Amino acid sequence: MVKDMNSGEKSIFDQLDLLEFSEAELALDGLLSEPESSPVPGSKEEIASLERIKSRTLDLIQTEPAPELPAAVRKPRRRAAIGAAAAAILMAAGLLAFSPDAQAGLKQALSFLPGFGTVLESSPGSQLYVLEKPYTASIGKGKLTVNAVLLQENSGTITLRGQQTPVITEFQADIGGDRYTFTSNMRSSASGDWYASFSTALPGNLELETAEPVTLYIHGAAVGPLVLQAPVTADDLQHLGASDVHQEVRITAFPVRLDDGLVRVELVPALPDSFSAVHSYSLEPLVSWNGLYVENAEGVKAKVEPPSTMVYPSEFSFRELASAEEQSYRVVIPYIEIAERKALSREVVLPLPASGESAPLHITAEIAGYPVEFTRIERSSGTAVSVDVDMNFDPEAAKSLTHFFIRYPGSGDKYSYGWQDTETFPRILKTLLLDAEPGADTLRFRMSEPQFLLKGPWILPLKLED
């Protein structure tokens, strides 16, 4: 509360704190004029603080999806670029959030958007057109894949993936008899492959004949025709696809048959408020002997394709089993990794030994109610410190702490993820590599944004259609 508040003022502060956002928007009209110029840089501390804020913010848009679009989950350790790209796609498309809150108060229909790995909340009767499965064209020695298309009132979004082809920054498309230019708003690339999203403005009264295909014109070549259709729609997520719930996390699978016996599966989560993102569906499992698998009714496992850096971590493909008979499949997800960005950070203070010395520790801290034991500290130089940590990790537990972010109060350094495994799984003992202040006799940092392994299994019987 305000330091110089007098006793007669508290109720006014309380009352105005109750204003709804929409009321406040109007009430504050004209109150805050734009400054005539950029704010003058403040003290060194303020500048360092602003840099930390900027660094954290930019880091998070690189590594996490829009928090209200939990469907588009990414694994920051491997797929930072695609995470940012996908978030851009969704925001450029003007999608509404799909969140548990939205789900709880749902009055609108949910539509699954193939290739975007998410659902869109929209009014019944909204004109939406999507591409059910990717369209791939050969270009020279490489391939160009139209991964996803969403056309809606006022905007269109198309994602392309290039493999050993030149990067595209702009192309044109014939839609409903008119030609539109799509421009790139986000792009990522790795090892000759690239992935990009493109958007354009469309009329507000977009109405297409679903039979009328869309053709793209890229560097003079026609790509298509792309046959669009209305998305699959339902009142709730579990009725959109195969769905299962554990620990309040619902996962719904959306499969589609591709060419060459492959089936693409997109996984869409609905998360409780406390969780902010799914980082992994165990395609690259932390519990190495127990990752995601696909099996038929007899328990025979189908081959899951190795994950690609250019594909969402919520998306994978598997190869159908050779059989004369129609097979039914189910996806089994033994574990998922989730982040709790909203968890309160916790300060840790550890005694520092002299430079060049180490000392045992018996200090336990907690984050989000989970204990973290600091067992040893070594100061290899004046500022370089390593700390051994026992995360009390237990893969048999319903929920077990796996990671946390580290922040240094008062440091100009950006906030870091400074840890490494010491290959002693399943205990998950880590050695944190931290920075001490020169001459300090204590090491002070904060643990924040914990990540957990949640145990399932989530079992999703796929509904495959020819």
Add this chain to the structure above:
Amino acid sequence: MTRNDHDSLDWPGRFRTKDKQALADAIDFYGPDVHRLVQRILAGCGSAEDAEECVSDVFLAAWNNIGRYDPSRASFRTWIFLLAKYKALDLRRKLQPGLGRTLNEATLNMQSGTNTEREFLQREATGELLRYIGQLREPDRSLFLRRYYLYESLDELAAAFGFSKKAVESRLYRCRTMLKQAIHLTGEDGKGELGSW
């Protein structure tokens, strides 16, 4: 950066196209003021790191929700400040769970009734308060909102408006008294007047 430069920056447009440089620039431009607002709301609870994290969350929210920004309702600066206010209040409630319920349970002095009824009455009271604030003359309206909505200190307001601190206190007191007389909010027993202004 001059005002004209700023006008041409088109923050919402650049946020919509996911221009990351715009996000960095916006943090430079609005960050210090947003940080101060968050610090004022969190005063007495939370750490400096909590405040920084909160400011970062404000800009992430702006980045992720730019599709919801409506320039006909508020300037971009106002919108950012509103995001900051509510992010900071959320964090304060989390850090001090007992806070934020004072009005609901004590000020309106209602011992019975469903939450829905309470919320309805509370909303009615807030709406009426807003109407009267809108009728205050300048600079009193601005003083009032910057004090009670944006948590600015008396010293800050004195400096911003060119008044003495005492004059700011007097004007705010006069506004509170006027609003109290105008609104006459009561609780169920007729005694639950809107606080002790």
